[in-house]
Amino acid sequence: MQCFIYKSLKKEHLYLYVDKKDDFSRIPEALFSSFGKMEFVMDLELTPERKLAKEEAGKVIESLKAKGFFVQLPPTNLPAPLKIQ
Secondary structure, eight states: OOEEEEEEESTTTTTTEESSSTTTTSHHHHHHHHHEEEEEEEEEEEOTBBOOOSSBHHHHHHHHHHHHHEHHHSSSSSOOOOOOO
């Protein structure tokens, strides 16, 4: 399955996968606006066996088939900022 990946320029590590290039018509308006400006990153051929950096390919494929998009959220286990004393 072909997908197209965009990154949010507003929030670091926030990505949007869509099933059609530059087609955001199936993205709920509130979600779409939360991304702010986006930049196209790449297109990718997904298979269930394909290794992705942060997500399971099968989960992404299911979401693309069902909804036409998938959101990759920033990691929640980022290290705490250093405190300067």
